[in-house]
Amino acid sequence: MENMESKxxxxxxxxxxxxxxxxxxxxxxxxxEKKKIRRALNELLESGQIYKDSRNRYNMPDEDTTIGIIEFIKSGNMGFVKREDGTEIAIPVERSKNSLHGDKVLVQKKGKWRDLDAGEVVKILERNLEKVVGRFEKKKMFGFVVPIDGKINTDFYIAPEDMKNAKDGQIVEIEIKNYGKTTKNPEAKIIRVIGDEGDPSVDIPIVLSKHDLPEPGEFPDSVMKEVEKIPPKISKEEKKGRESFVGQNIFTIDGETAKDFDDAVGIKKTKNGNYKLGVHIADVSHYVKENSELDKEALNRATSVYLIDTVIPMLPHELSDWMCSLVEGEERLTMSLEMEIDKNGNVVDSSINNGLIKSVKRLTYTEVNELLSDNPSKEIEEKIGFLKKDLETMIELMEILRNNRKERGSIVDMESGEVYFKFDENGNVEDIIPVERGISEKMIEEFMIKANETVAEYFDAQDLPFIYRVHEDPDPEMIIQLKNYLEMLGMRVKMPLNMHPKALQQIVENTKDHPLADSIQRLLIKSMKRAIYSNENIGHFGLASMSYTHFTSPIRRYPDLIVHRLLKKFIESKGTLKKSDIEKYQKKLPEIADQCSKQERVADKAEWDLRDMKKVEYISNHIGEEYEVYVTGVTKFGLFVEIPKKMINGLIHISELNDYFEYDSDRNRLLGQKTGKIYRIGDKLKAVVMKANKIGTEVDFAPADNAKEIEKRLKKKYPNTKVKINRNKKINK
Structure with missing residues (x-):
């Protein structure tokens, strides 16, 4: 076949x-002979090595043509196609033919757009979208569906027979019937009415449909038949040959609402003053056998998806919440890593075994933080006080590991930027509360990082096939953007030519008390490339780690499950892998790593989408109220602003500013021509919430300095809204 393709x-x-x-x-x-040629042509088309033009001629891309995936920005008016070398071609919407977000396209280079090559879509090679979620707009005899995702920059025509009794304004899922032409809308049919736009119960179905995710707790029958055969108790046979840790002080520490407990920890002080840390991880690979239906479904999902208080698990609940979960008081099979760590935070000895544990207690982060505080309650002392000495020893080790990581340049003080959503009895967002990590969260983080590094080193040292968690060095252009942003905030920073994570760690430390600390950290994260899974070890920039993997969460991440399988073979072969396993996994791992990285991105986008919708839902109940906001971005069309703590972003359009403002691109600021007023990144001002579009996740603000005019406009648009603007200039939020 390869010979024919070459010809x-x-x-x-x-x-x-x-x-x-x-x-x-x-x-x-x-x-x-003709069949072989057709097969080879299809292979070449599929791989993108050739394409068919509008006259059905087969052709090879040249230096002015590119085959890639077109990705539109949120407004839908500009698309980008990434080349193999990482550079991008900009595609204005009028030159995108009738391509849709995610389509595989052939692009012809034509001129420039800003600093990028510009191009035009010559041919759509492969369609990506089959189903779309949107808002139904009913006309007299027909209808249209406007996609929720702004990246899909077209409406879909719905014929009368395809409306499925949907009402005007409802959220629906459609299936595309034909993709239309440049001058004609694509056609679709409604396959499901999701619900009314304002109903909070439609939010998760919207996200599931948008990202093609399965229903929570729903698995194919073939998978559930395999699950039914798994005994609910561990047999004596399964315990044979395992290192038993039963009877030791081993326990789990997780969030209050957690049900799947992947990891348990235990600690001892050795005679020489070192620490012996045990990290015991659920032995999921014992239950999920390679190439089983369970395994195939787990790889297809690749990760659990956490949609606020709803989980779409990678594995059925019978496994994730019970047999694989390290439940208090129950014997459980584990992969048990023991590490002897010296006073400098170095692992001086380690061993990995098939283990057996019985967790003595299910602890929560909140409980541990209180027990280790200056004034723990009597109830907490009585409940978990018997583990206080162990926990205090763990905190000692945590500080050592944290300092060790900090010294080598790892970024250690980065906050997650997570928020907690408080809901009322009707499911509406009542409040948004920033999540602050306590000492127990940091402790578990350090232990898991050290465990992941130790396991990765076993395989890296022998150059054995493995799945690594890798993180490339940042793009220099993104680092320059970060530097410019910080300087606009009035901070002088030095960025070395050869970027080291230590420089970014210093930025985190120097800005941790700044009102825009969360925004700065988000931009810092954005300046770095995304961590992915790979069979090739290039190290982990953010952690300043030479070799890193994911070993500690096999209930919810497929790469960890693969790592466990490799570890079992590693143990069986007494510290290496058989030749047959080396050959097998060298072929399999690249594809598995790609699938896991891809599904992780899908999960992240789904989680971000739901959180953004819930933030807008919250602020939509505060139309007309005044907040203190900070300017996070300046453009020619207005100011991007953020409400600190709530982490809600929005726009003050330039038309809302009481002057004619010109955009100074060199200094990234807006200048008022009459008043001389200047708006810069980092400015603090009072702004009133004017509009909130939950489905589009957009919030509009206006400066609060023109209170009378704003109140008049809001009363006209929202007659029942109570406008709360402080005339005495004090900030109420």
Missing amino acids: ILNLLKKNKMIQKEIYQKLNAIKKD
Whole structure:
């Protein structure tokens, strides 16, 4: 097959050809010969090495053509296609043919757009979208669906027979019937009415449909049949050959609402003053056998998805919440890593075994933080006080590991930027509360990082096939953007030519008390490339780690499950892998790593989408109220602002500013022509919430300095809204 593909490529290097001409050039007369050519052509088309133009001629991309995935920005008016070298081609919407977000396209380079090459879509090679979620708009005899995702920059025509009794304004899921033409809308049919736009119960179905995620707790019958065969108790046979840790002080520490307990920890002080840390991880690979239906479904999902208080698990609840979960008082099978760590935070000895544990207590972060505080309650002392000495020893070790990581340059003080949503009895967001990590959260983080590094080093040292968690060095251009942003906030920073995470750690430390600390950290994260899974070890920039993996959460992450399988083979072969396993996993791991990275991105986007919707839901109940906001971005069309603590972002459009403002691109600021007023990044001002679009996740603000005019406008638009603007200039939020 490869030989035939080479022959075709050699032909197409010289000329464009239709299929018949290729037959003639290769002297293909018999059916079998033509079949081989067709198969090779399809392979080459699929891999993007060739394409068919509008006249059905096969052709090879040249230096002015690119095949890639077109991704539109949120407004839908500009798309970008990434080349193999990482550079991008900008595609204005008028040059995008009728391509949709995610389509595979052939692009012809044409001129420039800002600092990027510009291009035009010549041909759509492969469609990505089959289903879309949107808002139904009913006309007299027909309807349209406007996609929720602004990246999908077209409406879909719905014929009368395809409306499925949907009402005007309802959220629906549609299936595309045809993709239309440049001058004609694509057509679709409604396959499901999700619900009314304002109802909070439609939010998760919207996210599930948008990201093609399964219903929570729903698994194929073939998977559940396998689950039914798994005994609910561990047999004596399963315990044989395992290192038993039963009877030791081993316990779990998780959030209050957690049900799946992947990891348990235990600690001892050695005679020489070192620490012996045990990290015991649920032995999921014992239950999820390779190539089983359970395994195939787990790989397909690749990760659990956490949609605020709803989980779409990677594994059925019978496993994730019971047999694989390290439940208090129950014997459980584990992969048990023991590490001897010296006073400098170095692992001087370690061992990995198939283990057996019985967790003595299910602890929560809140309980541990209180027990280790200056004034723990009597109830907490009585409940978990018997573990206080162990926990205090763990905190000692945590400080050592944290300092060790800090010294090598790892970014250690980065906050998650997470918020807690408080809901009322009707499911509406009542409040948004920032989540602050306590000492127990930091402790578990340090232990898991050290465990992941230790396991990765076993395989890296021998150059054995493995799945690593890798993180490339930042893009220099993004670092310059970060530097410029910080300087606009009035901070002078030095950025070395050879970027080291220590420089970014210093930024985190120097800005932790700034009102825009969360915004700065988000931009810092954005300046770094995304961590992914890979079979090739290039290290982890953010952690300043030479080798890193994910070993500690196999209930909810498929890469961890693969790492466990490799560890079992590593143990069986007494510290290496068999030749047959090396060959097998060298072939399998690249594809598995790609799938896991891809599904992780899907999960992240789904989680972000729901959180953004809930933030807008909250602020939509505060139309007309005044907040203190900070300017996080300046553009020619207005100011991007953020409500600190609530982490709600929005826009003050330039038309809301009481002057004619010009945009100074060199200094990234807006200048008022009459008043001389200047708006810069980092400015603090009072702003009133004017509009909130939950589905589009957009919030509009206006400066509060023109109170009378704002109140008048809001009363006209929202007659029942109580406008709360402080005339005495004090901030109420």
